[in-house]
Amino acid sequence: MSAMPDKGASVDAGCDEARTVLEARAVSKCYHLGEVEVHALRGVDLSICEGQMLSIMGPSGSGKSTLMHIIGLLDRPSNGSVVVEGEEVSRMAPNELAAVRNRRIGFVFQSFNLLSRTTALANVELPLVYAGVAGAERTRRAQEALERVGLADRIGHLPNQLSGGQQQRVAIARALVTDPSIVLADEPTGNLDSASGIEVMKILQELNEHGITVVIVTHDDEVARHSQRIVHIRDGRIVRDEAVAVRILAAERERPLVDEAEGVGL
Numbered sequence: 001m002s003a004m005p006d007k008g009a010s011v012d013a014g015c016d017e018a019r020t021v022l023e024a025r026a027v028s029k030c031y032h033l034g035e036v037e038v039h040a041l042r043g044v045d046l047s048i049c050e051g052q053m054l055s056i057m058g059p060s061g062s063g064k065s066t067l068m069h070i071i072g073l074l075d076r077p078s079n080g081s082v083v084v085e086g087e088e089v090s091r092m093a094p095n096e097l098a099a100v101r102n103r104r105i106g107f108v109f110q111s112f113n114l115l116s117r118t119t120a121l122a123n124v125e126l127p128l129v130y131a132g133v134a135g136a137e138r139t140r141r142a143q144e145a146l147e148r149v150g151l152a153d154r155i156g157h158l159p160n161q162l163s164g165g166q167q168q169r170v171a172i173a174r175a176l177v178t179d180p181s182i183v184l185a186d187e188p189t190g191n192l193d194s195a196s197g198i199e200v201m202k203i204l205q206e207l208n209e210h211g212i213t214v215v216i217v218t219h220d221d222e223v224a225r226h227s228q229r230i231v232h233i234r235d236g237r238i239v240r241d242e243a244v245a246v247r248i249l250a251a252e253r254e255r256p257l258v259d260e261a262e263g264v265g266l
């Protein structure tokens, strides 16, 4: 396995104010289901620095997705606040909030969430349709995003004509097409075999190298160690915040393609 000490890793929550892109302050979330109250988050403080690659790890039901939805502005906390690039979200009007989310944040989900009867290209164009970008420009940008994830030759394919890893790469292209500064990925490798998972982690690391802040939710320690920092969550609380001393680099883990390997052997 290839790994390299990460000298620039940030230890725990400290990044200076100017470089904090996303912040949860004393965030709690309580779901009310009839008589039952579910405390999904119980006072979470988390600062995410610009350009950081961070994993949120924890067992099933610990509150990872809830936290991701709240910092991704898809849901509101019951108490506490979320600050995006210095601005407190609760003070924003709903349309302003949607604009910040659409422009700044890209989402990748475990189950890809692609439209099944729609080509890869059209799936990637979709966020630009909502953003009101005109036809030719839309297509150009969607093609560019698909090229970035290595799928230039699959733009006309439907999701069921693509492998799981390729579908997830289309989903990453869709997250990228609006040029976000932050990508939030909830179990992005959860439905993939290990080779496809490595491919997806490689793309996320490449995006991060180009300055995009990447937050990954996972229960897989190996996936988490591709990032610079791991935040551990249990029962709705952060219990540990660690810098990754020896980071896994996905690009160095990829096995050569079969034909290349054969070429070497001949």
Ligand SMILES: Nc1ncnc2c1ncn2[C@@H]1O[C@H](COP(=O)(O)OP(=O)(O)OP(=O)(O)O)[C@@H](O)[C@H]1O
Binding pocket: 031, 032, 033, 038, 039, 040, 058, 059, 060, 061, 062, 063, 064, 065, 066, 067, 219
């Ligand atoms: N919409 C909801 N209504 C009620 N309870 C919810 C809702 N969403 C999540 N919960 C509860 O909140 C807690 C945290 O859920 P969450 O989905 O954040 O966990 P998770 O860490 O992402 O788990 P997993 O690894 O299984 O995805 C769980 O107990 C869950 O049952």
Ligand SMILES: [Mg+2]
Binding pocket: 064, 065, 066, 186
């Ligand atoms: Mg979850």
